[in-house]
Amino acid sequence: SILLPSLPAASEADTSVSGDHSSCPTRHPPELVTNDHHSACCYGNAPPPRRVVVVGADGRTGREVVRELLTVGVGVRAAVRNPKRAGGLRQQGVEIALLDVTGSTDDIASSLKGADGIICCLGFRPTYIPSEDQRLAQEIDNLGVCRLVDAAVLTDVPRFVLVSSLLTNAPQDDPSYRALNMLGGVLDAKHASEVYLAASPLAYTIVRPGVFAADAQGEVRLAPEDTITSSTGPSARRSLSNPAAPSSCTSPLAGGSSRGGALCAASRAQVARVCVSALFQPAACRRTVEMFSVAGGAALGDSEMWQLSLR
Template identity: 30%
Template sequence: MQQVVGRTACQNSTDRPLDFKWTSSGKMSSMNRILIIGATGRVGRQVVSQLPATGVRVRALARNPQTAGLPPHVDVVRGDLTLPETLDACLDGIDAVFLVWTAPPATVAPALERIAKHARRIVFLSAPLKTAHPLFQQPNPLRALGEQIERLIETSGHQWTFLRPGMIAANALWWWAPQIRAGDVVRWPHLDAPTAPIDERDIAAVAVRALCEDGHAGAEYVLTGPQSLSQFEQISTIGGVMGRSLRIEEMSPEEAKSELLPFIPELGVKMLLDAWAAAIGQPAFVTSTVAEITGTPARTFRDWAADHATDFRA
């Protein structure tokens, strides 16, 4: 990474002071008007909250602005990726876009065409599609969708950066919080499968730099937490920070398919089961990219669990 040569303190609303350490190329770029697509989600909400409150105009695309719950300085505009004609008003006057795509794939091409017509820089929340670790190399339809979006962005002729997080720590809220709130037993498949969960705030910190700084064009950042931890160790960590003694029981993949379907879409269950099964037997892939880009090491899963302990309380 390039050398740290200067600092610009920016006001923001995150719980870590946002003390920008600009890289050697690192001046604020001319990307002053930024649109966040996915602003109400786990990563997008953190990007909104970490974008400097001064010097950057932040707009959020939301399907339902009334319930978006975003800070008052954010210009919230109604839009829907599945209705490309709604995107022009959101994109009007925008320099850079942070893109999260969880919508169905049918409108990818027209939506990307509209985004590319307006924005000069696109930062896309993708996945480690090119990392040769079995956790990331199992075939699934979401992978094909990610590759399609990346191709469209690459051929847009604009500046782009792809963020490739491994497992997002906040998955624990969907996966384990309901069981931990309900009692002391957590049943889960492939407990030995290791991952390196990354705090969504650290993904956002990299996204903010890619959006606001020059020097990240064409970069593909594989982002992980600092440690390889089995799923058993991750659940134990949550129990530990809560002072709870959890009984953690292995569930078969067949049981997982029937028991997890109410919580996780069928496609997601199969994708995760395949990935975890393939990952058993070697440590998770760990990078130091968060520290290299932001100057601050990635948060540990224990940090994340401690900061979310209330989410696991009944």
């Protein structure tokens, strides 16, 4: 079966923190809590974010992120490339900012001033013209995100959550990786921006979802970076840090079931919940995690969900 990981379309279509590490922000309501499990927490004593820029806020995933932020009482600046697509966002009472990641770092930075968090939901929309897809993947998923990282550093926006994709660092002989990377080398482009973000001084979280499903396919689970390295097949390997975590998952588009009942799917609302909770959970700080769903699994709170991802 072929896994079809998330490819959030570009915004016009879907488009160092220091201090005492003994306490970190939590989510409901945002407040400081003792951190006993993640000694490398990089949030320090910084206050919880009060205004978050959602880049690609006019896309389907971005709109869910805006909704989730408003639900938890965080101020939102919706950053969009095309103001004509921002009407529904204005009706929600959020601040609108124009932002084009193909522009200069200084121009991007002007849309970030005064914010204390960023959630990036960008990704190119495939044209299925190989040369054009390659250009768009590099310009948006790689260089565009890198410019956004530079702008965040320039404006001292400390927290950065990036929506990426499963399989960005999968074995190159994996059939699903090869099939998806044919779309302009998008997985390579996304991985390049992941590496760039991880090398920055920002308190980052990289979230790798799989298929965007219309409805939840089960309860969300998070696995450490590079746990899920295949959709199916013997090339899959298990995480040494968490033997119970699946090394492969099944796309709901392909049918069937994978080992452990793991599905490479989540609703956009579930992705939004993970992204927003990452701003407040100590276990999310300077981490890359992979999302999968377990049908019939127990519902977890944000703290438990993130703590389990450390194992």
